[in-house]
Amino acid sequence: MESVAQLLEKIPKYDALPETISALMPILASSVILFAMLALAVLFMVWLERKVSAHIQDRLGPMVVGGWHGWAQTIADALKLLLKEDIVPASVDRVLFKMAPFIVFLGAFAAYVVLPFGSSSFVTDLNIGILYIVAVSSLSVIGIIMAGWSSNNKYSLYGSMRAAAQIVSYEIPAAVAIMTVVLFTGSLSMVDIVRAQTGGIQNWFLFRNPFLFLAFVVYFIASLAEVNRTPFDLPEAESELVAGYHTEYSGMRFAFFFLAEYANMFLVASVATTLFLGGWTQAVPASIMPQIVPGPVVFFVKALILIFIQMWMRWSLPRLRVDQLMYINWKVLLPVSFALVLGAGWMATL
Amino acid sequence: MLTYFRNIGQGIMTIVSSMAIAGRHLFTPSVTLQYPKEKWLLPERSRMRLMNKIEDCIGCGQCARSCPTECILVKTEKRGKEEAPVFASDGTAKKLRTYVFDIDMALCCYCGLCTFACPTQCLIMTGEYEYSVYDKDEHIYHFAAEKPLTVAGESRQNPPEG
Ligand code: SF4
Numbered sequence: 001m002e003s004v005a006q007l008l009e010k011i012p013k014y015d016a017l018p019e020t021i022s023a024l025m026p027i028l029a030s031s032v033i034l035f036a037m038l039a040l041a042v043l044f045m046v047w048l049e050r051k052v053s054a055h056i057q058d059r060l061g062p063m064v065v066g067g068w069h070g071w072a073q074t075i076a077d078a079l080k081l082l083l084k085e086d087i088v089p090a091s092v093d094r095v096l097f098k099m100a101p102f103i104v105f106l107g108a109f110a111a112y113v114v115l116p117f118g119s120s121s122f123v124t125d126l127n128i129g130i131l132y133i134v135a136v137s138s139l140s141v142i143g144i145i146m147a148g149w150s151s152n153n154k155y156s157l158y159g160s161m162r163a164a165a166q167i168v169s170y171e172i173p174a175a176v177a178i179m180t181v182v183l184f185t186g187s188l189s190m191v192d193i194v195r196a197q198t199g200g201i202q203n204w205f206l207f208r209n210p211f212l213f214l215a216f217v218v219y220f221i222a223s224l225a226e227v228n229r230t231p232f233d234l235p236e237a238e239s240e241l242v243a244g245y246h247t248e249y250s251g252m253r254f255a256f257f258f259l260a261e262y263a264n265m266f267l268v269a270s271v272a273t274t275l276f277l278g279g280w281t282q283a284v285p286a287s288i289m290p291q292i293v294p295g296p297v298v299f300f301v302k303a304l305i306l307i308f309i310q311m312w313m314r315w316s317l318p319r320l321r322v323d324q325l326m327y328i329n330w331k332v333l334l335p336v337s338f339a340l341v342l343g344a345g346w347m348a349t350l
Numbered sequence: 351m352l353t354y355f356r357n358i359g360q361g362i363m364t365i366v367s368s369m370a371i372a373g374r375h376l377f378t379p380s381v382t383l384q385y386p387k388e389k390w391l392l393p394e395r396s397r398m399r400l401m402n403k404i405e406d407c408i409g410c411g412q413c414a415r416s417c418p419t420e421c422i423l424v425k426t427e428k429r430g431k432e433e434a435p436v437f438a439s440d441g442t443a444k445k446l447r448t449y450v451f452d453i454d455m456a457l458c459c460y461c462g463l464c465t466f467a468c469p470t471q472c473l474i475m476t477g478e479y480e481y482s483v484y485d486k487d488e489h490i491y492h493f494a495a496e497k498p499l500t501v502a503g504e505s506r507q508n509p510p511e512g
């Protein structure tokens with residue numbers, strides 16, 4: 001945000017603005033930048049998802065719009081969603097129904113504030129960064145329940161109840177897995193966590209010691225469940241629940257759910273990148289190779305690799321049953337993550 | 351306890367092996383045909399849109415009689431005695447003047463029975479299959495080339511059912 005503020009200072013007559021507005025301007029500008037970046041990333045991810053799914057199923061996916069391998073397909077789809085009629089069914093709870101998509105999106109978007117994309121490109125560096133992410137990203141559960149309840153539709157309600165149960169349970173192993181990293185850094189700030197991993201691939205927490213590697217696996221699985229991705233996509237199981245909690249939504253409001261889903265995907269991939277894959281730091285230490293690639297590019301490449309693995313899993317695995325879902329969480333991931341905290345704590349004191 | 355760990359191990363193995371299979375398919379060539387750009391090679395004697403070489407049609411109405419969906423409409427009249435005789439290319443005399451020969455391709459079920467019935471082999475199925483239209487009536491193809499001399503003198507209609 002500081003660099004955004006400095007950029008804004010360069011605008012002529014910027015000083016002439018009243019104090020209240022000039023204090024708000026950097027906040028506004030950085031959220032616009034963040035949103036634009038997020039929207040672009042989501043457009044790309046949706047395209048990638050369709051391509052990956054198509055090629056895994058021996059198809060081609062979108063090929064026509066835009067020329068090269070249908071790159072503009074998602075842009076066309078987004079435009080279509082924006083222009084579609086906004087249908088609000090007659091028997092819904094109108095206020096909740098209209099608010100829900102934005103709260104779901106807010107939960108995903110608010111967490112982006114503390115993501116460090118590069119050594120100086122982040123909006124703010126909270127000293128409780130990772131805790132803040134864990135906290136605000138569970139805000140979307142409220143939106144999901146609102147959507148399910150206000151839709152006045154049994155499929156929506158089932159979907160949102162499943163989503164709530166799933167997200168709330170899987171947050172625990174995810175948070176515990178995050179704790180293993182915090183044991184090593186002694187700080188909850190995202191920037192400090194990345195700084196602790198500088199100096200090449202062997203310093204990344206993923207490869208520091210086996211406990212952290214397993215913690216990454218636990219976090220990855222739990223985060224898949226948190227963002228309702230297959231094999232944990234019970235909340236929107238098409239074959240059982242039509243579309244889950246967003247069955248009744250259309251047009252723009254549906255687009256926001258869609259955006260939130262992919263924003264969440266990107267968020268968990270970014271958190272995993274920051275915590276375990278060294279964030280913006282490069283695999284080769286600076287002493288061997290000059291760091292010419294800008295930090296954000298490195299960050300995005302790492303996050304995209306994780307997202308690709310998420311997609312790969314999605315198109316290889318079938319959906320779990322509800323009892324299996326809970327079994328994996330409470331009987332496998334949770335004990336394992338506790339054991340990992342113990343192990344990592346022991347390693348950290350060595 | 352042992353089954354617990356065995357289950358976990360099995361789960362991991364399942365994930366790894368299924369992802370390996372999916373990963374292999376990621377790089378197998380796709381089977382999609384980019385339709386308007388690429389097209390299938392049609393099998394020989396594919397049965398697509400009907401075509402009538404009206405110069406050879408003797409207006410016998412066999413095709414209309416054999417059609418199970420009654421999508422062919424033939425209307426003919428007798429040629430006058432004083433008119434010069436007309437012959438089809440195989441030498442059959444065209445004693446009737448075919449002034450309506452309509453095929454409704456929207457009704458056709460592409461069975462090909464009409465082409466077998468035709469004595470002069472003038473009704474054939476072509477390989478043309480891209481003829482979608484916006485109005486269903488455009489699927490009625492008019493083949494008749496001649497005009498009736500006497501509308502009142504209709505001697506032959508589309509044969510009645512049965
Ligand atoms: S192909 Fe079959 S359905 Fe079509 S016109 Fe000939 S007889 Fe009738």
Ligand code: SF4
Pocket residue numbers: 402406407408409410411412413414424467468469470471472473
């Ligand atoms: S069977 Fe052949 S010759 Fe007879 S009316 Fe039909 S197309 Fe013409």
